[in-house]
Amino acid sequence: MNEDDWLHPPRHAVVDAVARALAEDLDPLGDLTGTLLGDDRAEARITARAAGRLAGTRCVTEAFAQVDPSVEVTWSCREGAAVGAGETLGVVRGPLASIVTAERTALNFLGFLSGIATRTAAVVDAAAAGGPARIWDTRKTGPGTRALSKAAVRAGGGRNHRGNLSDWLMLKDNHLTGLGISAAVATARDRWPGRTIHVECDRLDQCVEALRAGADAVLLDNMSPEEVRECVAAAGELQGNAPRRTLLEVSGGITLDNVADYSGTGVDLISSGGLTNAAGVLDVGLDIGPVAADGGALRPGVDPDGA
Secondary structure, three states: OOOOHHHOOOHHHHHHHHHHHHHHHHOOOOOOHHHHOOOOEEEEEEEEOOOEEOOOHHHHHHHHHHHOOOOEEEEOOOOOOEEOOOOEEEEEEEEHHHHHHHHHHHHHHHHHHHHHHHHHHHHHHHHHOOOOOEEEOOOOOOOOOHHHHHHHHHHOOOEOOOOOOOOOEEEOOOHHHOOOHHHHHHHHHHHOOOOOEEEEEOOHHHHHHHHHHOOOEEEEEOOOHHHHHHHHHHHHHHHOOOOOOOEEEEEOOOOOOOHHHHHOOOOOEEEOOHHHHOOOOOOEEEEEOOOEOOOOOOOOOOOOOOO
């Protein structure tokens, strides 16, 4: 196992997502234009056209493999690497027709996931200027892409909040409408022993109640940095240096401009839906060099800038 394997999505998620994406492009008759290309072989470079953080490499490799197992993809940058504009990320070799058939699907995954990693890296760096709080994501992901998107967050230096509703119990304001915090935590602990119980609070008194009820984590929602500091102080008074302290999370209205302020309040974690639902796309391209007839020597790809 490679040391960076944990940055990648699970293989089954990659295979499934790529198969669904290729079906969008190829059903029902396949790549009609690609059938015109014959048996020519080519080499192509995958390049970054803007600086960012790389994510989604296994989705790219899988896209080419599902179209044609004979296509070879060799990466020169690792998952999670910082990349510069114009940098070669990898090389693709194989039948030209197969390369162009898989090209758009492969680049869609790479640009989308690298965009998430790039946004995450920016937030992580900004938070580090203010304090030690870790950055993690939310469930605000595109339908059907959560495992991939959360892996991209990891590639960007962030961490993952719960993956779905079965991971742990999170008591949000809507859940607490008919239940008090203390009663909800007690019921959750009884019905789902061993599961993390996470309580959303938007006031100091709610935070104190959740701490006293024994919540494993408290989400301080839409609070100012000053309000968050009050909650952190209250947690310190209640729990002191206890070996098992409640995790404190901040969420709501987090931006690149204010994340350092929140990181300096003493909280453990800062969550932001913007990591996955407002990240934008990293501009990447595939530049195909001269082609060779099948069986001939494979010629290298050319530099599009002439360098």
